[in-house]
Amino acid sequence: MSKKLQVIILIVLSLLITVTITACSTTSWKVKSQLNNPTQIEVHENYLYFLDTYSAIKIYDRGTIYDLTSWLPEGFKKENIIMEFAVVNPSEIAALTGSSLYMIDVRKKEIKKIFSDNDNYTSMDLDQKGNFYLVSAKQVLKITPEGEKTLFFAFENLPSDQQQEDAYFSGIFVGKNDHLFVELHQRIPFSSIVFELDGKGSIINTYDLRKIIAKSFSTTSSTTRILDYQDFSLYIVDTGGNLYKYRPGTGSLRKLFDIALDNFHYWRVIDLVKISDDFDEYILLVTDSDTGNFVRVWKLLKDGTPIGNFISTEVTRD
Numbered sequence: 001m002s003k004k005l006q007v008i009i010l011i012v013l014s015l016l017i018t019v020t021i022t023a024c025s026t027t028s029w030k031v032k033s034q035l036n037n038p039t040q041i042e043v044h045e046n047y048l049y050f051l052d053t054y055s056a057i058k059i060y061d062r063g064t065i066y067d068l069t070s071w072l073p074e075g076f077k078k079e080n081i082i083m084e085f086a087v088v089n090p091s092e093i094a095a096l097t098g099s100s101l102y103m104i105d106v107r108k109k110e111i112k113k114i115f116s117d118n119d120n121y122t123s124m125d126l127d128q129k130g131n132f133y134l135v136s137a138k139q140v141l142k143i144t145p146e147g148e149k150t151l152f153f154a155f156e157n158l159p160s161d162q163q164q165e166d167a168y169f170s171g172i173f174v175g176k177n178d179h180l181f182v183e184l185h186q187r188i189p190f191s192s193i194v195f196e197l198d199g200k201g202s203i204i205n206t207y208d209l210r211k212i213i214a215k216s217f218s219t220t221s222s223t224t225r226i227l228d229y230q231d232f233s234l235y236i237v238d239t240g241g242n243l244y245k246y247r248p249g250t251g252s253l254r255k256l257f258d259i260a261l262d263n264f265h266y267w268r269v270i271d272l273v274k275i276s277d278d279f280d281e282y283i284l285l286v287t288d289s290d291t292g293n294f295v296r297v298w299k300l301l302k303d304g305t306p307i308g309n310f311i312s313t314e315v316t317r318d
Contacts, residue, residue, distance in 0.1 A: 029107045033058055033067035036314040037295050041285055043273040044087040048283060048311075054081045057093055057104070060311060068093070068106040076111065086126040094132060096124045101132060101143060114147040125174040133180060137168035140182060140201075153182060153201045162186070162193065173229035176249075179204075181234065183226050192224045194234070196248065205248065209236055213244060216253050230274045241266030241289060257284070257300060265290045272300075283310065 035058065040051035048060040049068075055077060057069045080097040087093055091107045100116040101124070121134040121141075132143040133152065140153040155163060164186055171183035180197040196205035209224040213236070227235045227243075235256075236244045243257035260266045271285040280302040287295050294315035299307040309316040 029071075029109060030059065030061075030066035030068050031070045033065050033070070034314075034317070035065055035297065035311060037293075038285055038297065038313065039270065039295065040084060041271050041273050041283060041297075042085070042087050043275060043283075045090060046275075047090075048273070048275075049085070049087055049093075051082060051085055054083070057082070057085055057095070057106075065311070069104065071109045072104075072111065083122060084124050086124060086132070088126065088130065094124070094126065096121060096134065098122075101134065114145075115143050115149060117149075123169075123171045125172050125180075127174045127178045129178070133172050133174065135169045135172040135182065140169065140172060140180070153180075153197060157201070157203070158184070158195070159203075171226050173226060173234070175229045176232055181226065181229055185225075190223055192226075194226065207234075207246075207248065209246075210238075212246060212253060213238065213242075217242070217244075217255060227269065227271055228273070231277070235272060237269050241268045243269045243272070243284075256282070256304065257306070259306065268292070270295065 033056075035050060036053050038050040038052050039054060042049045050058045050060070052058050056067050059066050059068055080100075082095045083098055084096045085093055088103070091105055093104045093106060095102045095104055098120050099118060101114050102111055103114050104111050119136045119139070121136045123135045125133050127133070130145045134141045134143060138155040139151060142150045142152040155169070162184065167184055167186045169182055170185045173181040175181055175196070178199055182195045182197060184193045184195065186193060192209050194207040194209060195203050196207070198204050209226075213224065224236050224238045227237055229235070232249060233245050233247045236246055238244075241258060241260070242255055245254045245256055246252070257269055258266075266289045267286050268289050269284050269286055272282050274280075274282050282300040284298045284300055284306070285295050286298050287293070294313070296309060296313060296316055297311040299310040301307065
């Protein structure tokens, strides 16, 4: 065999190896999977993302569920529970694990801690500039993409009559023009108050969700909570299983969902995303009020008709 032919063969083999490695690296970042018990749903560029059993982030792609985080180190999985996540872009996902915030590059299969301290953070959201907002019981932090921390809003910034000892922040949602909606739970009276903050952290509006609902609908529910902010609206659920859409700018309130199982039990929405502006359709995560152990994925049409088991989960799978 001539040296020239040997060189050609070596070049061809090298190219084949390169192509093989490239193909593996571009296809193995997501693994075919299934939904078990999802607790959070997000939508990004028409794809649905789920937090499944507080341990895996999965994507729904043309009828198939893929696990984007199956490659995470076993040590990370054993030591951390993912409380919430946010889709930064198709490649990067931010994950909140209580005291720490991680950035996960699902295509490169890399995970990096961008923030950590001793407080316990239970909710997060992302603004249009890539800044993260984390909420703990008594404070709201702003975290830049580089991990720089700023105290954005504190319990002491509340009006004095709202600073009850056992009151606590429970949720945060980025709204129009990067306004923030911070949810405060009070025990006396048992209610949920929402404060709208401007970009500097100043309170510009206050909403008592229970009173807002009571003005338009007859309800015996004592508590409410926000599920999300989308389409210039707050999506609110109460303890009676009712789902409402409230637009702060206009004050309009509409009931979207209310389905009873019987006289005592009902379907309860735990999270949702809007998937169509033209048809006003939603994907819901729904559980029953009796046990709340298993979650179903439903689609809600514009006329209020639910399509059960839109995506199969552990409890609905044959």
